Amino acid sequence: MRARSVLEHYLTDFTASKYGRDKSTVANKMADNGATLMLLNGSDDGSNPAAELDGQPLFQEEIQVEGGTWYMTQNYEHRDATFEEILHLVHDYGIGVDGYSQFIGALPNYQAEIRHAQLEALKRDIWGMGSFSKDWIDELANENSLSQEYLASVIDAYYGLWGAYPSQPMRMMEENTGGYGMWGVYIAANRDEVQQRDPIGYQLAEDFFQPYLTYDAHLDPSLSGVFSLQYDENKLYTNQSRYLKDVTVTGNNEVDIVVNALDNNITGNSQLNRVIFSGFKSDYLIGLEGEIVRVTDKVAKRDGINQLENIEILQFKDEDILVSELTRQ
Structure with missing residues (x-):
């Protein structure tokens, strides 16, 4: 693949x-x-x-x-x-x-x-x-x-x-x-x-190559913990992952995703997955489109517009939001 x-x-x-x-x-x-x-x-x-x-x-x-x-x-x-x-x-x-x-x-x-x-x-x-x-x-x-x-x-x-x-x-x-x-x-x-x-x-x-990786990266099923799409000099793999836009969590482990500014599409697996944002909850617009949670950063060039599927928790600087509670509103 x-x-x-x-x-x-x-x-x-x-x-x-x-x-x-x-x-x-x-x-x-x-x-x-x-x-x-x-x-x-x-x-x-x-x-x-x-x-x-x-x-x-x-x-x-x-x-x-x-x-x-x-x-x-x-x-x-x-x-x-x-x-x-x-x-x-x-x-x-x-x-x-x-x-x-x-x-x-x-x-x-x-x-x-x-x-x-x-x-x-x-x-x-x-x-x-x-x-x-x-x-x-x-x-x-x-x-x-x-x-x-x-x-x-x-x-x-x-x-x-x-x-x-x-x-x-x-x-x-x-x-x-x-x-x-x-x-x-x-x-x-x-x-x-x-x-x-x-x-x-x-x-x-x-002149020919896209500035980001256009494919949906299916993460290795052995992965657990946090996978970041933001560059972090202390995480060597982010030299590459910073150019990913779309990721799908596979396997049976809990995996959390840190988004970047590329308008990410994030798909979770059957376990507990959270998506981690850079700012406070008030910095974002959160909406539902069927089974998709749409989270838009109001601060330019930071976390972009994100479409999330099979994600349980949205983590902001000041609070966590349960997606299940969003669906009941």
């Missing part, structure tokens, strides 16, 4: 963008070109012969699920490669890559901008950084994969996948390159750093 959700996210129209207003052309090109995603057991250790088949591999041990242990601890020994590998699929078979005898993608002008940004990043030494990267860059050049790997570095940082990396004791590269994106080969580890340090790459992201 996670892999499908990320693919659907990449292919969801972004009407306010330059190249992503109608992504059906990209999706159709992927179909025409036979794009295939292979979900493989194990890890990328060379032992699975299926990885040699014609398709984009994604291994079991490099898929993180929101709310799962690897996600919550930001475990880079099982780092989340889902966004990178599925982006390669979309890029190679949908957007298109120059440098071949024929361009088979849907967006040649966008690829031209990606190529320009990749060349500038190498020239400025903000991507492919470090002495350990030289052989890798040469290998990518021989494969004509430079633009794909550069774009993946940008988008991984844009969605916060490397925001926790500077805080982790385990790092693959010992050499200090001055950046923490993609194991240290990219200058930016988070969205703010992309904007500040690689503005050309940041514009690439803005």
Whole structure:
């Protein structure tokens, strides 16, 4: 489900963008070109012969699920490669890559901008950084994969996948390159750093990719306690969860959700679930629309407009409200 959700996210129209207003052309090109995603057991250790088949591999041990242990601890020994590998699929078979005898993608002008940004990043030494990267860059050049790997570095940082990396004791590269994106080969580890340090790459992201994750994240059934959609430097996973908009609680544990400003849709499970807001109850408008509780923050750019289903308690700074009592009013 996670892999499908990320693919659907990449292919969801972004009407306010330059190249992503109608992504059906990209999706159709992927179909025409036979794009295939292979979900493989194990890890990328060379032992699975299926990885040699014609398709984009994604291994079991490099898929993180929101709310799962690897996600919550930001475990880079099982780092989340889902966004990178599925982006390669979309890029190679949908957007298109120059440098071949024929361009088979849907967006040649966008690829031209990606190529320009990749060349500038190498020239400025903000991507492919470090002495350990030289052989890798040469290998990518021989494969004509430079633009794909550069774009993946940008988008991984844009969605916060490397925001926790500077805080982790385990790092693959010992050499200090001055950046923490993609194991240290990219200058930016988070969205703010992309904007500040690689503005050309940041514009690439803005021109096609949604600013938040458009899929409904089904939280891992093992999760219990609080799951926050607000960035908190003391909760490493919020480097990623800050970009989630919609979540569904699964499993049989009690889970509470802290909302963010993205107009969240929150669905609970069969247990006791509460949704936690930033302000006092008087700051919000609360209404019922059938089985849906609608909570609107009157303070701009804080908690947004939230639609809640199967939620038992609304928690504000000054009091808790039982949803069951709302239905009796």
